[in-house]
Amino acid sequence: MWKTIVRRFLIMIPQLFVLSVIIFVLAKFMPGDPFTGLISPQTDPARIAELTEKAGLNDPWHIQYMRWIGNAFQGDLGLSYTYKRDVADLIGERALNTFWLSLLSVFILYLIAIPLGILAGRYQNSRLDKTIVLYSFVTYAIPTFVLGLIFLFLFGYKLEWFPTSGSVDIKYEAGTLRYYWDKFYHILLPSFTYAVLGTTGIIQYLRSEIIDAKTMDYVRTARSKGIPMRKVYSKHIFRNSLLPIAAFLGFTITGLLGGSIFVETIFGYPGMGQLFVSSISSRDYSVITALVMLFGFLALLGSLLSDIIMSIVDPRIRIE
C-alpha cells in the first residue's frame, strides 16, 4: 500500500510537469502582459520596457520556464505582479478560505444528498422518488450563478439572514470565538448554495446503487430469513451503498474546488477561484500558473485519496 502511494506520487511528477509546460506556454500566449495595465500618459514607455526586461518577460519562453520551474523547486513561486506579494503567501491566504468553504460545502452536500438518494432508491418510482429525481435534474440544470444570485438577494439582502460578502467582519478580534463563528457564518450561505447544486451526482449514484442492491442475492437471503425490510436496509443495503460515496470524497472535494470560481465570485469571497479570475484579467502569470498547478496537484491528490479510501472500505479493491 505505501509502495503504491509512493508510486502514485511519482506518477504525478510527469503529469504535473506536462501541466506546468502547458499552462506556462498558454499564459505566455495571452495577449498583453502584467505591465500593459500600467500605461498612462505619464508613464515612460522606456520604464515599462525596463520593468518588462527586469521581470525577464523578454526572454524566450523556455528560458523563462526553466527559471520558473527552477525557482518553484526551491519553493519560490515568484512574485504576483498585481499584488506585489509572494505568490505562495498570497495563495496560502486564499487557499485557507477556499478550503473551509469546500469543506463545509462537502458536509452540507452529504447532509442533503445522502438522505435524498437513499429515499429515492428505497421508494423507487414512488412519488417521493420522482420528486427527488426531478429536484436533482433541476439543480443540475440551473446555472450555479443564477441560484447563487437568487439566494444572495433573498437570504442576504431581503431577509438579511446572512452576510453578503467577504470572509469575516472586521469588527471581531482575530482568534476569538466570535471571530471564528463569524467566519463560519460567512461561508454558510455560499456553501449551502454550492451544496444544493452539487447533489445530483450523489443522489443519482446512491439511488441506482440501492435499486441494484435490492436485487442482490445477499438482500434476498436476508429477506428470506425473515429479517424486516427496515433492518435489511439499515444493516445491509445502506452500508454497502454508502461506502463508495465515502470513497468519492476525494473527487468531490476537487470537483468543488473547480466550482469555487463561481461561488466565490458571486459571494465576493476571497478564495482561490476568485483570485484566478482576477489574475486572468490582470495577466498575473505567476499567480495563474501557480493556481493551475495547485489545482492540478489537489485533483491528483483527491483521486489518490479516493483510491485509498476505496481500498480501505472495499476489500475487493486493492491498489496493487
Add this chain to the structure above:
Amino acid sequence: MAKKNKKTGNNNYVNSPPTGLQVIFREFMKDKLAMFSLILLVVVILGIFVWAWLGIDQQQLLRVSLRDKFAEPGEKFLLGADQGGKDIVGQIIVGARNSMLIAIAITLITGVFGVAVGLICGYFGGWIDNLFMRIIDFFITIPQLMLIIVFITVVPKYTVGAFILIMSLFLWTGTARLVRSKALSESRRDYVQASKTLGTNDFVIITREILPNLSSIIIVEMTLNFAGNVGIETGLSYLGFGLPQSTPSLGTLVASANNPLVLQQYWWSWLPAALFILLMMLGINYVGQALRRAADSRQRLG
C-alpha cells in the same frame, strides 16, 4: 450489463437484436414522462430550427434599438426586450438554435473522438491503450475550467467554432473512458476472437462487430452529454468569457441576470431562457433515463 441484455433479450420479438428498438420503444411506452419529453424535444428542436431559419431575420433581430431598452412584454415584444432593445423571443429562438447547434457539435465531436479512442484502446490494448489512458488521466486531473478560461483568452478570434473546439478538447475523455472499458470487455468475448480467426481485419472487427454491441451505451452516454452541453456556455458567459454578442445564445441571455435590477425587475430578459434551458435539460435527461433503463435490464420497467 451487456450480457444481461442479451439474456433477457426479447425472445418473443423474432428477428431483432436483443437490445433493439423494441426494448427502447417499450421502455418509452411504460414511462409516459419520457415519452412526453421525447415528443416535446423533437417538436421543440425542429420548431426552433425551422422558425430560426424561416421566420427570423437575424440582422433585424440583432438591431439595437436603444429606446426599447428593457421594454416590457406586450404588444411590440411578446416577451419584452433586452437592454439593447432587442426582442427576447427572437433571441431565444436564435439563441436556442445556436446553443443547440453548439451542444450537438460538441456532443458529436467528443462522441466520435471519444468512441474512436475508446474502441481503439479497448480493442488493441498495449502501448496505445497505455498512452491514451495516461492522456485521459491527465485530462481528468487538470483543472479544466481554468484551462478553458485561459484558452478563451488566448484564441485570437473567439467564434462559435473556436468555442466548440475548446470545449471538445476537454470533454471527450469521459466518453473515451467509458467506451474503452466496455470495448475492453467486449474484445475479450469469443465472437471477437472468432472474427480474428476468420480473417476479418481489425478495422472491420472494431466497427462492425464491437461497435454495434456498444451502441446502446453510446447512445445513452451521448444523450446525457448532450443534456450537459445545452447550458454549457451559461457559466462562462457569467464569468465574462461567453460568446460575442453577435452570436445570441441561451447562455448570454441567462448571464444577463447578473445584477439585482435585471434579476428582479427585468426578469423577462433572462428567465425565459433559463426556463428553456431547464426544460430542455429535463427533457433530455428523462429521455436519457429511459434509454439507460433500456440498456440496463436491471432497471427496466417494461
Add this chain to the structure above:
Amino acid sequence: MSFMQINDLKVHYPVRGGFFNTVIDRVLAVDGITMEFERGKAYGLVGESGCGKSTTGKALIGLEKITNGSIIYEGENVTNKRRNRKSSFNRDVQMIFQDAHSSLNPRKRVKDIIAEPIRNFLNLTPKEEERKISELLEIVGMPEDAKLKYPHEFSGGQKQRLGIARAIATNPKLIIADEPVSALDLSVQAQVLNFMKDIQNEFGLSYLFISHDLGVVKHMCDHISIMYKGRFVETGTKHDIYTNPQHIYTKRLLSAIPEVSPAGRENRKRERILVEQHYQAEHKNYFDENERVFDLLQVSNTHYVAATSQVRGVL
C-alpha cells in the same frame, strides 16, 4: 504425411511488479511443445484447467503471441504470418469455440455470421454466397429459415452447429476445437460430437481437439497429448495412451475417470490410492526440482513420454 508441424512452441507471459512495474517473472503458459498434424486425423490435447492447452490452440491460430518456436505449414514457416489475416494459413486453420453463445455476435444475423469467413477468404458473388450459406446450414442440419435469425433465438447445441458451419465454410484443413462441447448438455454433447466426426469423414478434416474430458477425447481422437504445466508429459496414439500409459501423471489422470457403474467401486478406489502412492514415490523421476516436466523421450514409434533417462532404462 504431416502438413503442419509445430516446433518447440513457447508462450510466455511477463509478470510485472515491483516499484517500477518492470518484468519480474514470466508465466510459462506453453513451454516448448512439439506436434505434427496429418490429414484427416484428430489430435487430442488433454490436461487439467490452466495447463496451457487452450493457450496452445490460440497460439496456433494467432490469438496469442508466440514467444518462441515455429509453425511450419505446408513446408513454409508461418509463425509470424498467422497474424496476416488473409493468409492461406488462416483460411485453412479454423477454430470452434467453447462458448458457442459468446462466439456468435449477438448483433448479427446467422447469414452474416456464416458469411464472415466466406467474404474474407472466398471471392463469391452474392448469389454464390447465398447458396454456399444454405449449403453449410444444410450440412450442419439447420433449417433454411435460420439464415435471417439472430443467435439468441437458438439453443446451445444449435449455436455450436452454427459455429461449426462457420468454421468449415472455407473448407479448412485443420479445425481447432477448444472444448467444443463442454458447455452443452450431455445429450447434446454426443450429438455434436458425432456430427463433428461425420463432417471430419466427409471433408477429410483434421482436428485439434482440446479438452479436459478424457472420455470425449477418447471418443474423438486418433492421437493424444497429455499436457501439464505448459509441457507435454506424454504423447501417443489413443492406444498408447489408454492401454499403456507411462507417465505417472497420465496414470493418475486416467485413474480419475469416473465410471457410472457401481460394480468394482472398491477396486477402483484401491487402484486410485495405489496410483497416488506411486505418483508421490516416483515424482522426482518425472519432474525436476522446479516441478518442470522433463523433455520427451521416445518410447515407441508413436509413443513419447517425459522422463529422465534413468526412468527410460526402466522402460
Add this chain to the structure above:
Amino acid sequence: MKKTKWSLVALLLSVLLVLAACSGGDEEPTTEEPEETSTEDTTDGEPAGEDSGSLFEVAVTNEGEAIEGGTLQVAMVKDEPFQGIFNWELYEDGYDADLMEWMTNSLFEVDENFMITDEGIATLEVDQENNKATVKIREDVKWSDGEPLTIEDVILPYHIIGHKDYTGVRYDTAFQNIIGAEEYHAGTAETISGLKQIDDYTLEISFKQLSPSIFYGGDGLWTYAAPAHQIADIPVGELVESDAVRKNPVSLGAFKIDKIVPGESVSFVKNENYWKGVPKLDGVVVKVVPSSSISVAIESGDYDIVQSFNATKMPEIENLENISILGRPELYYSYLGFKLGKFDTVENKVVTDMEGSKMGNQQLRQAMGYALDIEQVSEVFYNNLRERANSLIPPVFEAFYDEELAGYTYDPEKAMALLDEAGYEDVDGDGFREDPNGEPLEIKLASMSSDATQEEIIAFYLQNWADVGLNVTLTTGRLIEFNAFYDMVEADDPEIDIYMGAWGTGTNPSPSGLYGEADPFNYSRYTSEELETTVRAIDSPEAFDTEYRADQFKAFQQHIEEVANIIPMQFRYEIMPVNKRVKNFSFDYADEYTSHLHELELVAEEPVAN
C-alpha cells in the same frame, strides 16, 4: 466576472490613470480617481464643475443633530480583493489610493484649478529662472504615532522611487527631470544630487527644466511624505512586502489604520495627532462590495458612502429615499481614434501617412463623427451621466476648455453629404459605400470590452455607421479585452483602422505625452508641425503665463477638431451615493470631503435604510 476590474476601468484605464495620479508627470498631471484629486484641492471657489450643479447635488445638506463619534461605513465597489499596498510611492491600484485617502500623506492642497496652494502641510515656491522649487513644511505636524514630521520624510520618497530596486512605474521621464535622479537610479550616486536640505523644514529641488506642470505637482515634484522613522531602514526591494506598508503604516491623515482583513476590509480609527484637529468621527470602516450586490446593499442601508459606483447602475438607485446622490464631472474623455500612420520604433517618433491610410480622408473621418448618435446612448444607457464631448479638454478645466467648439454632434444628413462630397458612394448597390476608387470599404473598429452594456452600445454605433452607408466591423469579431486592446493599438495592428479609447486627464490636461510627435501613446499616429508646436508650447516656460497657456490649449483643441484624427465622444460624471445620516460631506472638487475628513459627522447611529 463580467465586472471585474475592467468594467470600472473599462474605458477608463483607471489603474493606469490612478497610478499616474500620484506620480504627477511633467507632461501630464495626474489623477484620475476623483478622491485623489480632491485631496489636493481645498479652497473654496468655483471650479469648473458648474454643470454638475445643474444635474446633481455636489454636497449633502444635513441639518440634523450630530451624534457623538460614530463609525462611517464605506463601500468600495470592486469585484475582487484590494491589493493592500498602503504606500503612495509603491501602490499601483486606484483602490488602494482610495483607501489611503482616509489617512493620506499628501503634503499639498490644491485650488479649484487643481493648482497647489499654501493651505496644505507644505508650501511650494518655484524659481523659474533657476529651475528650482522649494518645499517648506509646517513645523507642528505629527505622524499618527506621535513622531514629528521632518524634512527627511519629504526627501525619502524621492530616494525610494529613484532607487534601482524600485519596481513601480513612478520612475518616469518626469522624475528624471530632477537633477541627479538618473545617476542615483543607475547606482552611480549615493543620493539624488538635485535634492538639497536647507534646514529641518525646507527642501530645495533642482530640475533640469521647469514648466507650468510644477504647479500641478508635475515635472518630478513628489507631493507625498513617507514616514522615514518607520521605513527608512527597510531596503527598497523589500519595502512592498513589509508590514510597514501592508499592515501598520503610520500616516499624516485624519484617520489611521486599526485593522485589516486582507483584500476585504480596512477599519480606521481617528488620528489624535491630526494636524487639522481631532476628527469628530471615531473611525471609518471600508469594505469591498461586489458590483452585483451594491445597489441592494445601498438600499438596505448598509453603507454611508459608496466609492467607485458605476454610472450604469444609476437606474438601480435613483429612486432610493435613504441616500443623496452626489455627482461631479470627471476628469475624463472618451474618443474615437483614426489610425493615420505608424510609430517608428527606431527613430521613436510618429510617422503620419495620410495618403496611405484607409482613414486618410478628412471628410470620411468627420462623417464618421457626425454619424454617431452618442446623445442617445448617453441618455438611454447613462441617464445623461455621460454627455457628448466636443473637445479633448474636459470642461472642468474652465481656463483651458474651449466651449465654442462645435464638436461632432449627431447629424446623419451631414455625414452622408460629407461622404458624397468626398466620393464615397455606393456603386455596387449593396447598401454600403465604396471608396472613391470604387473599391469596397470595410473599416475595422477595435473597442474594449467591459460590461454587457458596452456590447449593445458598440453594436448601436456600428448600426449608426451602417445607416450612413459605412461598413464598419469589429477587429477580431468581438470586443477586445483590455490588455489585448492596448497591445494591438499600440502595435499599430493592421487589423485596426479605428479604435475607441479613453483617457483620464488627471488634474493637468496637457496633451503632451498623448499627442506629441515622440509619444508612443499618440495612438492615432497623427502629427503635424502645427500640432507639435502647440503641444510643446503648452508646457513651455512661456506658458507660465496662464493666458498664453490657455491660448495654446484652445489652439490645440481647434486643431484636433479640424483634422479629426481624434473625435471626442463623451465626457462623464461620476456619482457617489451618500446615506442621509452623513453630515458635512461635499463631493465638489473645490471643497471635497477628503480635505475635511476631520469634520465629517453622522446624525444617526445606523445608516438609514430605504
